[in-house]
Amino acid sequence: MIKFLFASFFISLIGCFIVILFFGKVFRVGEDHFDGPQKFHDRPTPRVGGVGVFVAFAVAVLYLMVFKKNSIYLYFFISSLPIFLFGLLEDITRKVAPKIRLLAAILSGLLVYFLLDVYLTRIGIPYVDNIFHIKVIAVIFTIIGVAGVANAINIIDGYNGLASVVSMIIFLAIAYVGFKVNDQFIYTVSFIMIGGIAGFFIWNYPFGKIFLGDGGAYFIGFTIAVLSVMLVKNHPQVSPWFPLLTVIYPVFEVLFSFYRKKHLKGRSPFQPDGLHFHMLIYKRVVPFVFDIHRSEKLMRNSATSPFLWLICSFGTIPAVMFWQNTTILVIFTVLFCWFYVWLYRSIVRFKFGRMIKTLKR
Template sequence: MFSILIAFFTSFFATILIVRTQKLHKGFSGDHDFDGPQKFHTTAVPRIGGLAIGLALFVSLAVSYQNNEGGNEKMLFLFCALPAFGIGIAEDISKKIGIRTRLIFTAFGALLASILLNAQITSLDIPGLDLVLSISAISIIFTVFAVTGLANAYNIIDGFNGLSSMVGIISLLALAYVGFKFNDPFIFNLSFLMAAAILGFFILNYPRGLIFLGDGGAYLIGFWIGTLSVLLVARHPEISPWFALMVNAYPILETLFTIYRRKFHQGKSPGHPDGLHLHSLFFRRILNQAAIKNELDWFNANSRTAPYLWNMSSLVTIPAIFFYQSTSILICLFILFTLSYIWIYKRMVTFKTPKWLHF
């Protein structure tokens, strides 16, 4: 509990420090791009919130190490996350690092985790595929692909104040709960440490958007959650591998649908940005329309976007907690969630947004 409190307060005060001193560093730390398809802010805002989260994790894990609370393995976990975090921060400052380079660094971190922490996906509870995944090299390659993809997914959904960070907290609490049920202090502690670190940042990010998560923060959160998800299932075979998929269903589905939309409908590179994510549609079709009608100001329209997706993420994560051992139920829930996502997306993109979404 002490290290969790340290993670929260370190992140909180570091975030305050970044915000209060932004005049000194906004030239390189600020997000000055207001014209991109995924940009919904109107003033330059520091986009290095990931620094506060990374510092909080380091300080809290250093305390665990000194108190002999399994600190060696935890510090090794943090070491594996450094490539993803470092390249993200480098992009936040330079704004010149391409998506391919970021993915390569993140994949290297995932490879380290697979080898050093034995974080490997060896089963999907699907006959045939499980036989293939029993081959160590294939298992490692698949794991690297999955963790890298989830890290990038959190960067993709990081479009509005509080969106990516709260979705991360929801997933981490689910992992912590199941880790607690299986008496796994490693999973439980690392989940809560990251959740506490995110919460310290979240207080200044939502609703006012005084600081942004940035690529460094998004990649760090996604990598952390992805690796913990793999480790939880690897350490406890009683847990269905589909539980790991379900607690991350929203960012995963958003990423897969984004790749499909850009590649096959737009004929563009999957790494090319656009403004047609589901969270963008909630803003454009519902909340921004209310702002145009003077029912909301722009600030409230932005801040009210994220709760729609928090609810969507919770609706798929909470059932997963209750059925974490049942692959068949989890598969059915994932199919239902996918169909619901596609239906809502299609309705909104064709200007037929259901009236019940205008609450």
């Protein structure tokens, strides 16, 4: 598996370099986008880093098809095409409506079901699991899960190294459990993705030479979601709360943002704002911890991500430790959500900043 990791790493590394070198003036963030509520960079930057990750995956799939003669990799690749291509089209044109991208995610979810027979069979809650015996309901929940995780990775893709390292942490957790249950497809794809994302990471962190983009974020989120469902469906010893706790940081970010916008602010949950958790870390935590002036956007941007890497690990570490124990995983899921809300409220009310000031005296 190490050979796949290194191969995908170098393919992605070279692919992203080519994008930076030759296409930076074509696929870029225009100057008119610098002042949006979710923009924290100050120079034109290629936004199609996901191409490097996707090409690395495609080459690995081609190799496995030719030399291993295993069609499951090809079917997985085909299933990912709609969600990746429409995300990439949005990166290039900035004109693909959210509804169209949602339809692409639904199509990818349907392809996963029809080509790979992958669908959610249980969620680890007595009696509720009975409804998943109805195939239509199981498939609908699977599609919602695929679209939700893909969107979750896209939402946290706001700072250099954030979505990429969080995704690598998640894939490491999935690879570990895949190895424990002897599922070669699960851990092979996980290592391919880790290598591809790492190749992108070299160019993205800390200087932000290239961005992941919607295409890359959707593709990574799609892959995480599908591997998670496959683990739960094919291996009864894996608790369905394992993948949930593994992705709890980005997923709860989406759920909490919807609640905050809709019920606390009375506005559309789809309307962007500057109050996501990672944005508050950027605005109200990093300047206090590192004494970085607010005008130094690049330094603050790169200093933000390590805080979120740590918070992500609060979910993935116990998930890996107790991947078979549903009760313990549920407890850690609840604890993470409580900690997230407590920390968010503390930052919003400037309590966290005052705590840091006190500690530094």
